Amino acid sequence: MPEQFMIFGGMVFAAVFFLMMGLTIPVFGESQKARKNLQKRVLELSADTDANTITLLLRKKYLRSLSPVERWLESLPGMESLADTLEKADLKYRAYQVVCGVILLTGLGAAAGWVVTRNIWVALAVGCICFVIPVFRIISAKHKRIAIFEEQLPDAIDIMKRAIRAGHPFSESLHLVAEEMEGPVGQEFRVTFADLNYGNDLRRAMLGLLHRVPSIPVMALVSSILIQKETGGDLTEILERIGKVIRERFKFQRRVKTLSAEGRLSAWILALVPFVLVVVVSWTSPDYLPLLLDDPMGIKLIVVAFVGMVVGVYWINRVLRIEV
Numbered sequence: 001m002p003e004q005f006m007i008f009g010g011m012v013f014a015a016v017f018f019l020m021m022g023l024t025i026p027v028f029g030e031s032q033k034a035r036k037n038l039q040k041r042v043l044e045l046s047a048d049t050d051a052n053t054i055t056l057l058l059r060k061k062y063l064r065s066l067s068p069v070e071r072w073l074e075s076l077p078g079m080e081s082l083a084d085t086l087e088k089a090d091l092k093y094r095a096y097q098v099v100c101g102v103i104l105l106t107g108l109g110a111a112a113g114w115v116v117t118r119n120i121w122v123a124l125a126v127g128c129i130c131f132v133i134p135v136f137r138i139i140s141a142k143h144k145r146i147a148i149f150e151e152q153l154p155d156a157i158d159i160m161k162r163a164i165r166a167g168h169p170f171s172e173s174l175h176l177v178a179e180e181m182e183g184p185v186g187q188e189f190r191v192t193f194a195d196l197n198y199g200n201d202l203r204r205a206m207l208g209l210l211h212r213v214p215s216i217p218v219m220a221l222v223s224s225i226l227i228q229k230e231t232g233g234d235l236t237e238i239l240e241r242i243g244k245v246i247r248e249r250f251k252f253q254r255r256v257k258t259l260s261a262e263g264r265l266s267a268w269i270l271a272l273v274p275f276v277l278v279v280v281v282s283w284t285s286p287d288y289l290p291l292l293l294d295d296p297m298g299i300k301l302i303v304v305a306f307v308g309m310v311v312g313v314y315w316i317n318r319v320l321r322i323e324v
Helices: 002-023 033-046 049-062 069-072 079-089 095-117 122-164 170-180 183-197 204-211 216-231 233-259 259-285 289-294 297-321
Strands: none
Touching: 049 297, 069 079, 069 095, 079 095, 079 122, 079 216, 122 170, 122 183, 122 216, 122 233, 170 183, 183 204, 204 216, 216 289, 233 259, 259 297, 289 297
16 A cells, blocks of 8 residues: 555656656747758858867867876767767766766665665656756756857847947957857857967858857858858848847747746646645545555556656647747
8 A cells, every 4th residue: 555655656746747847848949840950051061161170179188188087988978979068058067977976866866765665666766857857957058058148149249240330350249249248148259259369260160159059040140151251241231130030039939938828827737736636635535545546447547647647748848839
């Protein structure tokens, strides 16, 4: 009987966790097709440059600065991709530190679940949750930083436009953005300006910006600047139009979030009602739930309800998330 309650409690906790994971994802963003097109466009733009070679050289220089043990850990498969994700999320951790921390947290969580419940399934569930939380934290930090960058980008474009109209060179307009703005935009434009000062050409520096901030608005800005440098034209007019489009896109994003707020609140209420009812019934009628838990058919119904809850959370997320 206690084990059945533990299994039921573990399912409830996991379902609530999946609900939180699903509904805290932003309701507005690029579709999978748009992200694939973005990656394809980046590859096309960087096809005739040696950006990958430069990145490889910087990676080797970074590894040489580490101790032998740290160098071996950072050279393991997948560490380079994780390090790139941590950099995009602006998290000051090394890849091997994150991996070791996640493994330690997962082990401690599973051990704590086993000590408290003596149930292997609850221990595995707690361990999985402890594993997913740091991963979700990293991904969330990355998306949040990109969102802040997109929000600040129109102001940065205005600064660049005014600087170019005042007669400053393009590189100096990047420097002005880095000096006058804070947050992700100031950081990334500072890196881009330093990249130009260290002798890299404009194409490689702008592609580096796009690599660090993979976003549709950034791709539009980088593509326009590179095309203008090759074909000519009024750069200030191009920047003005891009800034206007990005602002309108951001306004549309805010409008979508406002209009979908009621739906998200309804989703939370509908998804949490079963759990609230379980607590209320357990409190008011303690002999009612054991009838469900003692019967094998009741356990099967609970499993079916749990699977339905996971599917429902996924479907709610699909309905509420508007992809453009």
